[in-house]
Every structure is written in structure tokens, then in C-alpha cells.
Ligand SMILES: Cc1ncc(C[n+]2csc(CCOP(=O)(O)OP(=O)(O)O)c2C)c(N)n1
């Protein structure tokens with residue numbers, strides 16, 4: 001997030017399905033600004049797909065037509081699957097957690113919008129460039145979790161490493177990075193973010 005950007009969650013209540021309605025409301029309030037919604041496939045199937053019809057009705061009235069709906073397609077209600085794992089010690093009750101696959105990006109095309117599909121991590125950057133340059137609202141569908149078939153177990157902790165690495169390489173202050181990651185010891189920050197040795201030599205004692 002950069003200064004001047006606005007963001008919202010579902011009022012802090014974690015209600016599923018706020019993404020597309022809030023994004024549409026954002027475009028109504030600020031038709032000149034780019035809006036991005038980040039959705040799970042469960043939320044998208046619950047009400048997100050319906051709101052896309054309303055978006056297809058109004059987008060031509062907006063001075064800036066950019067509205068990107070990122071859908072993470074993991075065929076899973078994953079947050080609840082994780083609650084199962086934590087509370088029951090094991091997870092995924094097939095009958096409640098599994099949700100059907102759906103071609104979200106192709107549904108966008110059906111509505112006269114743009115659909116972009118990511119089924120390979122190497123495509124992420126180019127797909128976002130394409131979405132941000134589009135002349136109409138976009139559904140950016142990305143395979144995620146087990147659907148993505150990464151070939152290795154992705155643990156949430158890896159996100160910390162990836163985030164630290166990205167921030168470090170963008171030149172963010174190492175002490176700020178340490179505070180952000182909550183490390184007691186700067187050496188952990190250095191290791192986690194794989195900083196170049198010349199950037200952290202002053203911290204080794
Ligand atoms: C209205 C509502 N119903 C149910 C829930 C419980 N709930 C929280 S997260 C979640 C699953 C979300 O699945 P998805 O949108 O696919 O995201 P994922 O966790 O898979 O990334 C559910 C059912 C909720 N928070 N709000």
C-alpha cells in the first residue's frame with residue numbers, strides 16, 4: 001500500500017463475500033481510480049459471480065474502467081480447512097470443504113469483460129501487467145494451494161521469507177524490516193531476507 005491508497009476488509013468481521021460488492025462501491029465512489037478486489041473462490045461462488053453482472057452493467061460509465069478481481073482458485077474453503085486442522089488436529093472434511101472448479105476467467109469473457117488465467121507462477125508478473133493495462137474490468141484467476149501443483153509444500157512461513165526478501169531487495173531499511181517481521185535478533189532478519197552481505201555487515205557483532 002502506498003500513501004493515498006484506500007483499502008477495506010469486511011468491516012473487520014471476516015464476513016465472506018465483501019470483495020466484489022465493496023469493489024463495485026469503490027468504483028461508484030471513485031470512478032477515476034483503479035480498484036483491486038482479492039477473493040477466494042468460495043467467496044466468488046457465494047456472491048462474487050453475481051456482482052460481476054452488475055459490474056458489466058456499469059463499467060462503461062467509469063472514466064477509468066480498471067477494476068481487477070483476483071480470484072484464488074484452490075477448490076477449497078481453505079481458511080475453514082485450516083480451522084479444522086487447528087481444532088481437530090487434522091483437516092479437510094471433503095463434504096464441506098471441497099468446492100467445484102469453475103472457469104472464472106472465461107465467465108469474465110461471457111460478460112464482455114476481460115479474463116486472465118494464471119496456472120503457472122512464472123506468469124504472475126506478466127498477468128498483473130496485462131490486468132493493469134486492460135481497457136475494461138478483469139477477472140484475474142490464479143490457481144492456488146494444491147490446485148497450483150507447485151511440486152512442493154508451501155507453508156505460510158514461506159510468505160514471510162518472500163515478503164522480507166522482496167522488501168529488502170527494494171532497498172527498505174533493515175531495522176524497519178526487523179520490526180516488521182518481529183525479529184528480536186537482526187541476524188534473523190538478515191537470514192530470512194537473504195540480504196546481500198555488504199548490506200548487513202554492520203549488524204554482525
Ligand atoms: C458469511 C460468512 N459465511 C461463512 C464464513 C466462514 N468462512 C470464513 S473463511 C471461509 C472460506 C473462504 O473460502 P475462499 O473464499 O475460497 O477462500 P480461501 O480460504 O480458500 O482462500 C468461510 C466459509 C464467513 N466468514 N462469513
Ligand SMILES: [Mg+2]
Pocket residue numbers: 040041042072073074075076077078
Ligand atoms: Mg478457496
